[in-house]
Amino acid sequence: MKTKSQLLALVVCVVAAASGCKALQAAARGDVKGAVAAGGELAMKMKQADDVVKSRTATECKPIADSEVGWEEERAIGGAVAVALAAKTKSFAIDGDTQADPAALAAQVKAYEGGDKSKAVALPASPKNDLAGYVARVGRNLAGFSGRPDIQWTFGVVDSETPNAFSAPGGYVLVTTGLLKKLNNEAQLAGVLSHEIGHVTGRHALKLYKETKVTQCEVLIKVIEYGKAGVLSELPAPVRSAADFADFFLAKMKGGGGLKLDAKDISGKMVAFLTDPLVEKAIEQGNAFPDEFAADATAFDLMAFAGYDTAEYDALLKSLGGGGGLMEHHPSAADRTAKLEAMRKSNASFGSAKPALAQKP
Amino acid sequence: MVGLCGAALGAERALWVRTPKTQVLAAPKGSAKVKGTLPVGAEVRWLGAAPGAPGFHRVRCEKPALEGFVLQTSLATRPLAEETLASGANAEKLKPEAFASSGAATKAVSEGGKRYAQAKNRAEALAQLEALEAVVKSIGPKDVAAHGAAAGLPQPGAKR
Numbered sequence: 001m002k003t004k005s006q007l008l009a010l011v012v013c014v015v016a017a018a019s020g021c022k023a024l025q026a027a028a029r030g031d032v033k034g035a036v037a038a039g040g041e042l043a044m045k046m047k048q049a050d051d052v053v054k055s056r057t058a059t060e061c062k063p064i065a066d067s068e069v070g071w072e073e074e075r076a077i078g079g080a081v082a083v084a085l086a087a088k089t090k091s092f093a094i095d096g097d098t099q100a101d102p103a104a105l106a107a108q109v110k111a112y113e114g115g116d117k118s119k120a121v122a123l124p125a126s127p128k129n130d131l132a133g134y135v136a137r138v139g140r141n142l143a144g145f146s147g148r149p150d151i152q153w154t155f156g157v158v159d160s161e162t163p164n165a166f167s168a169p170g171g172y173v174l175v176t177t178g179l180l181k182k183l184n185n186e187a188q189l190a191g192v193l194s195h196e197i198g199h200v201t202g203r204h205a206l207k208l209y210k211e212t213k214v215t216q217c218e219v220l221i222k223v224i225e226y227g228k229a230g231v232l233s234e235l236p237a238p239v240r241s242a243a244d245f246a247d248f249f250l251a252k253m254k255g256g257g258g259l260k261l262d263a264k265d266i267s268g269k270m271v272a273f274l275t276d277p278l279v280e281k282a283i284e285q286g287n288a289f290p291d292e293f294a295a296d297a298t299a300f301d302l303m304a305f306a307g308y309d310t311a312e313y314d315a316l317l318k319s320l321g322g323g324g325g326l327m328e329h330h331p332s333a334a335d336r337t338a339k340l341e342a343m344r345k346s347n348a349s350f351g352s353a354k355p356a357l358a359q360k361p
Numbered sequence: 362m363v364g365l366c367g368a369a370l371g372a373e374r375a376l377w378v379r380t381p382k383t384q385v386l387a388a389p390k391g392s393a394k395v396k397g398t399l400p401v402g403a404e405v406r407w408l409g410a411a412p413g414a415p416g417f418h419r420v421r422c423e424k425p426a427l428e429g430f431v432l433q434t435s436l437a438t439r440p441l442a443e444e445t446l447a448s449g450a451n452a453e454k455l456k457p458e459a460f461a462s463s464g465a466a467t468k469a470v471s472e473g474g475k476r477y478a479q480a481k482n483r484a485e486a487l488a489q490l491e492a493l494e495a496v497v498k499s500i501g502p503k504d505v506a507a508h509g510a511a512a513g514l515p516q517p518g519a520k521r
Contacts, residue, residue, distance in 0.1 A: 071444040071473075079474020083486045090458035092489040136497045137508040144505070147439030149379050156493045170471070186512055201439060268480025271473045271509060301438040307415075307514035349376065350407065 007337025008349055017196040041321050042231065053222045060254055069169075069206045069258060075152075076211055076261035080168025080275040081282075086158055088222035088279065093128050093157040093177050131180070133156050138186060139173055139193045142302045147201045150215060155193065163320065167196035169205050182320065184312070190303050191313030204291040205282060212278040213253060221248040245270055286329025294337055305350040314340055366405050366422035374407040376420060379437040379445070385422070385429040389414030397427045402441050405431075415515035432517060434502065457503065469494055 012097035025038075029270040086092050132155075153171040163179040166172075175189075183189050199205060219239060221244040226232045232240055242249075249270050253259055261271055287295070296313075301311045317333045329335070378399045386393040389411035398424060399405070411417035411430055418436060421428040470478075470491050478487035510516050 041427055076471040076473030078481040079490070080477035082476055082490055083470075083483050084481070086486040086490060087481070087483045091486060092493065094492065132493065133496060136493070137500055137504060138512075140497055140500045141505045141509060141514075142432065144379075145436070145438050147377070147437055148442045148445055149437055150445050151442075152494060152498065154490070154494045154497050156490070195401045201442070262471050266473065266476070268476035268478075271477040272480050275477055299437070305433070305436075305438050307509075328397075350410070 019062065026199060042234070045229045045231050046226075046234060049222075049225040049231060052225045053218065056221045056225070057218045060221065061214045064213045064217055064253060065210055067210075067258065068074035069203075069209065071151075074203070074206060075170035076271075077275065077278070078168045078172055078205075079144060080172070080271050081168035081205075081279055082154070082156075082170075082172040082260075084275055084279045085168060085172075086156070089158045089160040089162075089176065091159055092132070093159040094132050128157075135175065135180075135189070135193070138189055139197070142190055142306055143171075143197050145302050145305045146197050146298070153197075165192050165196050167199045167205065169182075169200065169203070169209065169222045171200055171342075173197060183316065187303065187308040187310075188316040190306065190308045191299050191310075191316055194299035194302035194313075194323075195295045198295030199291065199301060201298060202291060202294050204295070205278075205290050206289045207288070207291075208281050208285070209274075209278055212274060212281060215254055215257070216274055216277065217250065220246045220253070224250065241269075242273060245273075249273065289331050292330050293336070293339055297341060297343060300340055301350055310340070310344070310349065366403050366424060366427075368397070375404050376407045376418065376436045376438060377441050378403040378405065378431075379441060380435040383431060383435040385420070385427050385431055386417075387429055388401065389417035389419075389430040393430070396429045397425070398440060399427070399431075402446050404440070405436075409517070414517075416517035433507075434517075 135157055136155045140153060143149060143153045148171070151171045153173070156172075156174045157180065158166075158174050158176045160176040161178040162176055163182050165175045165179055167174070173193055175192060175196075179190070179192065183192070220242060223232065223235065223239060223242050226235055227243055227246075232243060245267065248265075252263075252266065252270075260266065261274075286292075299313060300310050303313060314337045317336050321333055378401055381401050382398045383400075384398055385396045387396055388394075401443075403422065405420040405422050408419040408421055408428075411419055414430070416433045417430045418433055419429070420431050420436075470487060474490075475487060478484060506516060
């Protein structure tokens with residue numbers, strides 16, 4: 001049975017948020033004064049470190065929020081996010097050598113990139129691969145009419161029964177097999193792809209990325225300052241693991257000209273340090289509602305300009321209704337279709353001829 | 362270059378030229394007289410889809426004054442992003458480092474993405490993503506046009 005003094009010392013430990021602290025050891029010995037002193041010392045060190053972290057964060061991390069994310073950085077983080085999304089949901093819905101031997105397909109891609117453009121990379125014939133190619137053709141056509149027609153767009157189908165669609169910075173657009181099953185026609189697929197294209201062209205995910213950079217900048221400073229104060233062990237293990245690159249990566253993040261994630265001295269761990277919390281944030285939080293409406297407006301224009309019936313997009317949103325998957329973290333279907341209807345009334349749709357065309361130029 | 366033709370007026374819609382030396386034609390057909398050309402990024406007023414001529418739109422440029430028909434595939438519905446303006450035919454006018462930063466210079470999954478995949482043991486997802494990128498890259502304008510024709514989308518030369 002614990003004595004009163006031992007319990008008091010334990011409370012000190014809890015207050016100091018210190019597992020395995022000196023106070024606990026003192027408490028085990030029944031040394032109340034020692035426990036209180038050790039707990040107090042630890043709490044003091046952490047408080048001092050926190051003050052420095054707060055001060056440094058204000059001056060060193062805030063500017064990151066205002067910095068522009070250039071194309072190379074966008075593409076770099078986008079590639080990592082696309083890999084993470086595909087792996088998280090399950091895998092891409094493509095058949096062939098890839099499932100058994102990723103290296104075989106990688107070699108085929110490398111040969112194509114190496115210059116032999118006559119041999120387009122062709123996936124083995126299969127229903128899944130036909131689907132991937134089909135989605136890619138529909139998407140490529142639509143993206144050509146966007147504000148970023150020439151970036152390397154990549155459209156993929158993810159093997160997941162949850163109806164959903166994702167985009168990642170740099171031109172990655174993914175739809176799930178579950179969503180494809182819910183579509184009635186190509187116009188609805190065009191609506192989904194165009195909406196995601198709208199997120200990419202609007203650089204919406206880069207807002208979350210910049211928020212993530214600021215948050216992780218603060219984490220790096222915390223790791224550094226807790227290390228200096230000798231209290232690093234008080235941080236959770238996943239955070240502590242950044243200690244081996246904290247100084248280096250913080251300097252890179254603060255450097256001018258954007259963060260060069262493709263640079264040779266940037267490790268996969270460092271990329272993951274930004275990518276993983278970004279993916280979590282994107283899944284949990286989604287885009288801001290104004291960005292969702294903006295993506296709908298882009299979808300409306302791209303569909304109309306390409307020649308699709310935009311009413312099919314409204315029909316899809318209504319059929320999906322509320323709830324998880326595609327509609328999670330989105331405005332209600334009613335609000336979205338109301339805005340689409342307002343666009344229809346206030347703007348001429350790109351797909352329609354105008355009376356002025358009766359006159360010849 | 363951007364805004365060469367002037368912004369759209371009032372509620373009128375605007376379009377942006379996405380291909381170099383885009384021809385403005387006197388009639389909505391490829392063999393029509395060329396009235397002038399527009400550079401990448403030029404903003405034009407949209408006057409409507411050409412009736413009876415799928416795949417063409419009638420546009421007007423204020424300065425220099427130019428009105429006529431332009432192929433749909435030469436137009437974008439939003440202002441072109443910086444990296445697009447720095448790519449394609451414009452690239453030759455740019456310094457190498459500027460071109461390297463443009464979308465045109467992009468190759469496959471980024472190094473950062475590859476290192477992430479290695480660190481997280483996602484080799485299969487990476488290989489699949491690289492394959493999908495290559496598949497999309499190998500889809501040319503002819504493939505897109507063929508798909509459009511099959512899907513019944515407006516195509517130059519098709520009957521409406």
